[in-house]
Amino acid sequence: MNKLIVAALAVSAIPAFARPAPLVSIPTHDAFFSSLQQLCGKAFEGKVTVDNQGPSKFNESRLVMHVRKCTQSELQVPFHVGEDASRTWIITKTGSGLSLKHDHRHQDGTDDVSTMYGGHTIDAGYNTVQSFPADEYSKQLFVQQGIPQSVGNTWQMYIYPEQFTYRLVREGREFRVDFDLTKPIEAPAAPWGYSD
Incomplete structure (x- = not known):
């Protein structure tokens, strides 16, 4: 039997649930991911533009985002707050949309008790804007930590030619940092818990 036919039959015999999920193919998600991916290797300074608390x-600190490590399915973006290098945003193509996770580490690289919280897109969003309402893991984590108000969190990211924005909103709370993409700066050292 022809080797190509044998290979095709072998693939078709694999149950659908055992096959890897395809990468996201929603055009707005792809465009957003691609725009951020194009900044790979670059760092930018930002400032708080809204904080209603x-x-x-x-x-009071120097704020720096660094689009540090990029693959076709994942972007790692450390967010440095002064000397605090504990935060990394991880944006991932999941096969059903985009996921945003907040990887929080201690200086020795161990996980913070509050880590890997975030959300997942629930709609197409826009080429320039995506929203990530808190997922179930995050809601349970917030309740366990005694901050149930955070259950209503939605994180948003905006990317335009001259500006990247990270925004947190929930009832009674808004926090926003804008980063100037027109002035790349020297990239900081690796965030805590990361070496390469």
Whole structure:
């Protein structure tokens, strides 16, 4: 029997649930992911433009995002707050949309008790804007930590030619940081818990 036919029959015999999920193919998700991916290797300084809970360390520290590591399905974007390198945003193509996770580490690289929270897209969004309502894991984590108000969190990311925005909203809360994409800066060291 022809080897190609044998290979085709072998693939078709694999149950659908055992095959890897296809990468997301929604055009708006792909466009958003691609725009951020094009910044790979670059770092940018930002500033808090909205914080309705008043001044915090975010307002008083140098804020830097670094589009540090990129594959066709995952982007790792450390968010440095002054000397604090504990935060990394991870945007992933999941096969049904885009996922945003917040990887929080201690300085020794171990996981923070509050880590890998985030959300998943529930609609197409836009080429320039995607929203990530809190997922079930995050909601349970927030309740366990005694911050049930965070169950209503939605994280948003905006990407335009001159600006990237990270925004958190929920009832009674808004926090926003804008990064200037027109002025790349020297990339910071690896975030805590990452070496390469």
